[in-house]
Amino acid sequence: MTLTAGAGHASADRVLERTIKAIHAHGGRVTPARLAVISAIVDSEGHVSAEEIFERIQAGSPDIHLSTVYRTLEALEKLGVVEHVHLGHGRAIYHLEENLHQHLVCESCGKIIEAPRDLTERLEMELEARLGFYTRAHHFSIIGLCRDCHRREQGGGTKNPT
Amino acid sequence: MTLTAGAGHASADRVLERTIKAIHAHGGRVTPARLAVISAIVDSEGHVSAEEIFERIQAGSPDIHLSTVYRTLEALEKLGVVEHVHLGHGRAIYHLEENLHQHLVCESCGKIIEAPRDLTERLEMELEARLGFYTRAHHFSIIGLCRDCHRREQGGGTKNPT
DNA sequence: CTGCTTGCAAATAGTTTGCACGTTC
DNA sequence: GAACGTGCAAACTATTTGCAAGCAG
Numbered sequence A, B: 001m002t003l004t005a006g007a008g009h010a011s012a013d014r015v016l017e018r019t020i021k022a023i024h025a026h027g028g029r030v031t032p033a034r035l036a037v038i039s040a041i042v043d044s045e046g047h048v049s050a051e052e053i054f055e056r057i058q059a060g061s062p063d064i065h066l067s068t069v070y071r072t073l074e075a076l077e078k079l080g081v082v083e084h085v086h087l088g089h090g091r092a093i094y095h096l097e098e099n100l101h102q103h104l105v106c107e108s109c110g111k112i113i114e115a116p117r118d119l120t121e122r123l124e125m126e127l128e129a130r131l132g133f134y135t136r137a138h139h140f141s142i143i144g145l146c147r148d149c150h151r152r153e154q155g156g157g158t159k160n161p162t
Numbered sequence C: 001c002t003g004c005t006t007g008c009a010a011a012t013a014g015t016t017t018g019c020a021c022g023t024t025c
Numbered sequence D: 001g002a003a004c005g006t007g008c009a010a011a012c013t014a015t016t017t018g019c020a021a022g023c024a025g
Helices: A008-025 A032-043 A050-060 A066-078 A115-131 A145-157 B010-025 B032-043 B048-062 B068-077 B115-129 B147-154
Strands: A081-087 A092-096 A104-106 A113-114 A139-146 B080-088 B093-098 B103-105 B112-115 B141-144
Touching: A008 A032, A032 A050, A032 A066, A032 A092, A050 A066, A050 A092, A066 A081, A104 B080, A115 B112, A115 B115, B010 B032, B032 B048, B032 B068, B032 B093, B048 B068, B048 B093, B068 B080
Parallel strands: A104 A139, B103 B141
Antiparallel strands: A081 A092, A104 A113, B080 B093, B103 B112
């Protein structure tokens, strides 16, 4: 829980409202399933796999199917409400598009840190200026070691990369 | 495919040699399958999925199984010879660890561009200085649009900065 | 000879899809 | 009422694994 980014629970309703508007704007229907998925993502501080969302939802609405979660996520992604990243071998992780940030994933403990935007913004600008490469998604993942794990491996002498 | 030395890039042989040494150093065996996998990666300019490697190998050695390719890649990754990244929903892409670079993946045409190291080096340094996050892997993927696709989507190429 | 490697096939994990029915607008 | 969304099950893709036979050292 060492997130330096400000966590705004007050924004939860705003996200919901914005999403509903977006769904309507595209001729879509606002269904319990979709509301549940959005709530699950908001509740989970922004980093969840499809299955985690599914499990969270199951508690309150056992009738919602996993495939619906996937389809809803796809729809929400098309609406620009959520995005997903592949952090490793397994499942993808979804988060609100509002949370424009880079994921710093610790290889050792799996912790996900959010890098301040300004650090990467410059990189994006330079990529565009020098290579003409336009980073549309505004997100990517950086694999490495968090402060603690790095320190541990430096000092402890436990070198065991899996 | 064929192990004809000398005709290819000068670095190809060096990679092979280094890899053989690494395999031996870890008590592993140098097998035709492993040589074929390494050659396939080197031949392919560094960006290949497991299946592409498999197909390349099939041409010369139809007896090598896909699962062997996976197992070999895993072994080579453990030895620090190759690395892999997940660029999208589908398969992972493998490349030589020597090729320390960032992948810029064009969302639209799928082209993979390699960003010059210095662009990202600064980001890495700042991540370490400000967050204590140490980017061990020295690689990550940035999704976006290449110059051409970006221009096309802009609609007519209004400006032309080079 | 010894045990790391491989081929094969079957298993897994994560995600997608076809179809008929239920819901939302 | 029509179009969109959903449940369900089955398909699919990428990758992994158990086991016995095969080779490298």
